[in-house]
Amino acid sequence: MVYCRVKILQTIFDAQSLFIIMRNRRRFITGAATAGLLSLAGCAQNERAGGQPPDPVDLSGQKTDFNGGMIIGDHGGPNGQVFYQDTEPQPRQGAGVEGDSPDNLAWFHTLVYGLFPYHFEMRNSGAEAAAIYVTDYSLVDWELSSDTMTMPSPTSPKTFADATELTYVAGSDAKGGMGATLLPFSNSDDAAQLTNEYNGRTISYDDIDTKIISGVRRQ
Numbered sequence: 001m002v003y004c005r006v007k008i009l010q011t012i013f014d015a016q017s018l019f020i021i022m023r024n025r026r027r028f029i030t031g032a033a034t035a036g037l038l039s040l041a042g043c044a045q046n047e048r049a050g051g052q053p054p055d056p057v058d059l060s061g062q063k064t065d066f067n068g069g070m071i072i073g074d075h076g077g078p079n080g081q082v083f084y085q086d087t088e089p090q091p092r093q094g095a096g097v098e099g100d101s102p103d104n105l106a107w108f109h110t111l112v113y114g115l116f117p118y119h120f121e122m123r124n125s126g127a128e129a130a131a132i133y134v135t136d137y138s139l140v141d142w143e144l145s146s147d148t149m150t151m152p153s154p155t156s157p158k159t160f161a162d163a164t165e166l167t168y169v170a171g172s173d174a175k176g177g178m179g180a181t182l183l184p185f186s187n188s189d190d191a192a193q194l195t196n197e198y199n200g201r202t203i204s205y206d207d208i209d210t211k212i213i214s215g216v217r218r219q
Contacts, residue, residue: 053083053130053131054083054102054105054130054131055157056081056131056133056157056160057081057101057102057105057107057157058155058156058157059072059073059079059081059107059155060072060073060155060156063107064091064093064109065093065107065108065109065110065114066089066090066091066092066093066106066107066108066114066118067091067092067093067108067113067114067115067117067118068092068093068109068110068113068114069091069092069093070109070110070177071109072107072108072109072153072155073109073153073154073155074109074153074177075109075110075153075176075177075178076148076150076151076152076153076175076176076177077109077110077111077150077151077153077175077176077177077178077181078110078111078134078135078137078151078153078176078181078182078183078184079107079108079109079110079134079135079153079154079155079160080107080108080110080111080114080115080132080133080134080135080160080163081105081106081107081108081115081132081133081160082105082106082107082108082115082118082119082122082129082131082132082133083102083104083105083129083130083131083132084104084105084106084122084127084128084129084130085104085127085128085129085130086104086128087104087122087126087127087128088103088104089104089105089106089118089122089127091106092118104130106118106122109153109177110176110177110178110181111134111176111181111182111184112176112178112180112181112182112213112216112217113178113217115132115134116182116208116213117213119132120209120210120213131162132162132163132164133160133161133162133163134160134161134163134166134184135153135154135159135160135184136159136160136161136166136184136185136186137151137183137184137185137190137194138161138185138186138187138190139158139159139161139186140152140154140159144174144198148175149173149174149175149198150174150175150176150177151174151175151176151181151183153176153177161184161186163184163205164205164206165186165205166184166185166186166205167184167185167186167187167188167191167202167203167204168182168183168184168185168191168202168203168204168205168207168208169182169183169185169191169194169195169200169201169202169203170182170200170201170202170203170212170215170216171199171200171201171215171216171219172194172195172198172199172200173198173199173200174194174198174200179219180216180217180219181216182208182212182216183200188202
């Protein structure tokens, strides 16, 4: 009889313990789920706080290249613009950014002699880009003249795209305003077609470094 009473008490104790464990487990799971939702909400708020990158601007109106001082749009080939995070870029030549243009913006009439050399120097000095835009020839109706083989130089904001997402043609017979250049395309098939017709090879944004730029300049 004593044994049975002990057994009954032990069973009751075990049931109570199990109830407490399950209740605490539910609290833990509920708390963890709540913490996870709060964490996700915090991430979303941080992303909204960071904001979207600035949009590309119109480069018409006699704007001059930050690295060379030449007028953008007059000489052919891809143009570019770089928005920096917390650094106000200064032109090596030219008038720089004036009027109602956004802060921390530098613009260029060439990629090989302007944008990339300038940006490499800025990056080496600690500046970070908020956005880099270059001419996207997949968005442009273009035709090469057999006389000059120079690509057009559109300045409308609608002709620019995120430079880091594009495919580039290097070593092509098609030229920019300063001769040999890099030609960007958002459609990789367009880039491949250019290489088939006018030679060259395709590379990604991450492939572009000082060695690539030097090689293009030597063409």
